[in-house]
Structure formats: C-alpha cells, structure tokens
Amino acid sequence: MADVRLNIAGRTYDLTCADGEEPQLQKLAGLIDEKVRAIPGSTEVRQLLFAALMLADEAQEAKAKVDRSEPQSDSLRAAVALAESRETQARDELAAARREIEALKAAPPPAVAAAPRTTHDRALLQIADRIEALAAKVEQSA
Amino acid sequence: MELDLDESSLAIGRIERALSRIEKSLAERAERGASVQPTSDQSALKAEVNAVIGELDRLIAEANRG
Numbered sequence: 001m002a003d004v005r006l007n008i009a010g011r012t013y014d015l016t017c018a019d020g021e022e023p024q025l026q027k028l029a030g031l032i033d034e035k036v037r038a039i040p041g042s043t044e045v046r047q048l049l050f051a052a053l054m055l056a057d058e059a060q061e062a063k064a065k066v067d068r069s070e071p072q073s074d075s076l077r078a079a080v081a082l083a084e085s086r087e088t089q090a091r092d093e094l095a096a097a098r099r100e101i102e103a104l105k106a107a108p109p110p111a112v113a114a115a116p117r118t119t120h121d122r123a124l125l126q127i128a129d130r131i132e133a134l135a136a137k138v139e140q141s142a
Numbered sequence: 143m144e145l146d147l148d149e150s151s152l153a154i155g156r157i158e159r160a161l162s163r164i165e166k167s168l169a170e171r172a173e174r175g176a177s178v179q180p181t182s183d184q185s186a187l188k189a190e191v192n193a194v195i196g197e198l199d200r201l202i203a204e205a206n207r208g
Contacts, residue, residue, distance in 0.1 A: 119204075120150070120201065120204065120205065121149045121150050121153070123197070123200075123201050123204075124149075124150050124153035124154065124157070124201070125149065125153045126197070127153070127157060127194060127197055127198060127201065128153040128154075128156035128157045128160065130190070130193070130194050130197070131156075131157050131160040131161060131164075131194055132156060132160040133190075134160065134164065134187075134190050134191065134194060135160040135161075135163040135164045135167070137187060137190070138163070138164045138167045138168065138187070139163060139167045141167075141171075141183060141187065
C-alpha cells in the first residue's frame, strides 16, 4: 500500500491507496480542487457540494455522449464486417478464377477430329447418298 | 458453319462424282436419240431430282445464314 497526500480547497487529506495509484489520485484531487476554486465565497462544505455536483453533471454528460455515439459505432462495426465479408468473398472468387485459368492452361486442346458431326455434315452425307442413288437410277434408265 | 473438313470434303467429292455420272448418262442418252421410258419411272426420277435439289437449296440457305 502507498500513502498519498491530497490538497483540496486548501485542506490536506492523507490517504492510503494501492501502489502505483498515487498519480491518478493526485490528478483527480487536482480536478476537484479546480472546481472548488471556481466557486469562491462560500463555506467549504458548500464549495465541495457544488464541485461534486459539477463533476457529477460532467460525468452524466459524458455518459450521454457515449450512449449517443453507440448506434453510430454499431453502424460502423456492421459496415466493417460487411466490407470484410465482401473482401473474403472477392478473394475466394479470385482464387476460383485462378484455379479455372490454371486448369484451362493445363488441359489439352480439344481434339478437332473428335468433334461431333454438325447438322451440315450429316446433310451433306445424306445428299451424297441420294445423288449417288439417283446417278445409279439414271445410268440404269439410260 | 463449323464443318468436319474430312467428312464434308468426302461428301462433296461424292456429290461431284455422282453429278458427273448423271451428266454423262444423260449426254449418252441424248446422243442415242432419247429412248422413251415408262411414265411412272420418269415421274419418280423427276420427284427424286426435285427432292435432292430442294435439300441442296435448304443446305445452301442454312450455310448462308451461318
């Protein structure tokens, strides 16, 4: 434990606090002393009362400000989460596209000879059959 | 028009040779003085020629359309 001496409104207060907390207590005592000195010409108790009221008011105001900013923080957090999700999705899509490109590069070129016959090819073959049959008939009749 | 060149070239070669055979037969018949055929055979032959020409026209039109 540590001993600390605070000066508030011209009076000295000797306190005991946890080790290392002395600077923080000194700082808080300074804030109270500053408020007290802003309220001159009254009894010490009333000065301390007003200082406490002013500090409570400031604390309430600060809390209200934090409460007001929370929804905005939630929106920002949601926006960040959405952006992160989209980034992940974009990375996945990019990786998939890269894999597809690599697969296409690795795949052998399509065999032209193995391509299925088109309708026109089949029609040409059928016409060839029919004209040959026609030629045979003409030759027989000649 | 996407063609298998080997197949289509083969088919066109067959068509050209068959047409030459028809042309040659008709020329020989004309030289001999056009012997008269039975009417039913002539009609069947004409119908077959018309069908083949129709099929060729359809194929050419399809090829032009791409």
